[in-house]
Amino acid sequence: MMKDKIVIITGANSGIGKAAALKFATEGYRVIMACRNLKISTAVQHDIMETTKNTNVDLMELDVSSFDSIRTFCAAFKAKYPRLDILIHNAAYLNHGEKEYKLSPEHIELSFATNTFGPFFMTRLLADHLAKSPDPRVLHACTTNIKNFFDPKRKIEFDNLRGEYKGKRAYSTYKMYGDSKMALLMLTFKLAEEYKHLGIKVNAIQINRVKLSKETIEKMHSFWKVFAHFQNLTNPLPAGMADNYFHICTSDTFKDTTGQLINHKKEIVKPSISEKGFVQLKNIFGSTTYPKYAINPQNVEQIWKLSITLTEN
Template identity: 60%
Template sequence: MEDKIVVITGANSGIGKAAATKFANEGYTVVMACRNLERSKSAQQEIIDATKNPHIDLLQLDISSFQSIRQFSTVLKDKYPKLDILIHNAAYLNHGEKNYLLSQDGIELSFATNTVGPFLLTRQVVSMLEKSEDARVLHACTTNIRHFFEPKRTIEFDNLQGEFKNERPFKTYKFYGDTKMALLLMTFKMADELKKQRISVNAVQIPAIKLSKETINKFQSGWRFAARIQNAFSAPRETMADTYFHICTSEEFKNVTGKLINDKRKVMEPSHYSKGLTQDIKQLMDQNVYPKYADDPENIEKVWDLCVSLTSNPVSRV
């Protein structure tokens, strides 16, 4: 399978590393797209040693930076003739952060990392994906989007560049949820845009998964303790890595595009439940549905237009 090439962002730890190991075990050429090369080299070597697959490449990528994305894409095109699978696994969530942090392009950091960056990277490598006989793109979404079952919950479209950083308190968990919902909305639109090129684009809903030590150590002290408690009840990372692999390689999902898939590998649908306390409870318990907010054409176009605008006319902080 060395002629099959997969790019995995954030492949140096957590689910990303587990997924890189899974694909390597299956004989794929794996490109680990990671922000910190020095910290990632040991993970690269561990995967090579564990799988006996020498075709594990490591390239620098800061998915929150337009410049880094373009540089990564140029290097990737120079090194490889095509791309079969692109997995947007990297994400930013700094538990306990109380300040608005902007990327070097002037975009709220979690939105730049979790939504706009994946949008730009996919567009940059479309020409490589077109050369594959079975090109697939996968976005890592989370159960956090289920907060949008709350009717009043919306994405703060007016505050994604810190416009109200001096007036609204920064809530890192809410912003993370907004970016993952935006990623799902973008998934639906991108799937339509790339249908003619025979490139499938799907999202996967990730439940509570054991966090790596590297990820936990990035949390502030109070959140670090809570993460360790959660880890005791969470599924191993390898289960999600297997799901990534199945969605991106199986015949079952070969012709599936523009869908949200849960960790049980079932295609999810927008919620059909009506209003009422009993209906709300059933809706929250049903892991086969997602909030109708994600199915709203206006919301989909809003995210798409914003991503197009930001990547076409980046605002530099320098």
């Protein structure tokens, strides 16, 4: 049955995003797949419409790493749809084994451009359309890689997000990815506060592990391809995580929840109380805490100000 609720899912052509598009379409939502590769995504769109018999599955071009593309996408979306009910920032950049520090079209480190500033900018541009919904919800796809593991001093390289040390400082695609998602979590807290008066709820989901798609594995460097195939043997299917996206964005349980990180068991994740000894081991292997770094007001303010500066230029 048609729900007349409108949901945008970024990166909906593969993995969890594709499974989420299928889930929302099955449940009768109007789904906008926001994807950068239209050729691959058109085939997925047609598959979803055929499987679900829901003809309201739209495909619109979006490269989340490019502010120009975000501007074009948001203008086209607003011209076409009267409001937005659910916005799911699922797309992300992580190229396993990548050794090169890469920049976005606006000269921002690619993980941060795609995973942090792009989603921030898109939410800001769509906030007025979200505010027209009776129950607007935004969801950020986060990761357990934000943990500081055995380095409680781990911090975001604020001085190296615009190519400052490109080719000069050691680059780890995993650290940059984890840090960009840490920044996204900090923006979750701040955006939730910022949009409370508009009724827009902003939360993040902590994704632990999910089977990777063939296409994603194909993009990896050689060793990582083998490793990913091996890991995939035990990783759960994306459909389970897509159900979590759906639950957080539609259920009464989370209707009034905002500014929270929610884990794969649908529990609220809390900041760690200590990052030493046995407690830290529990932080590393458990799924109920995130590093205190995320709620440090100075850190939150720094990423907030930088997000505004970069996207207002």
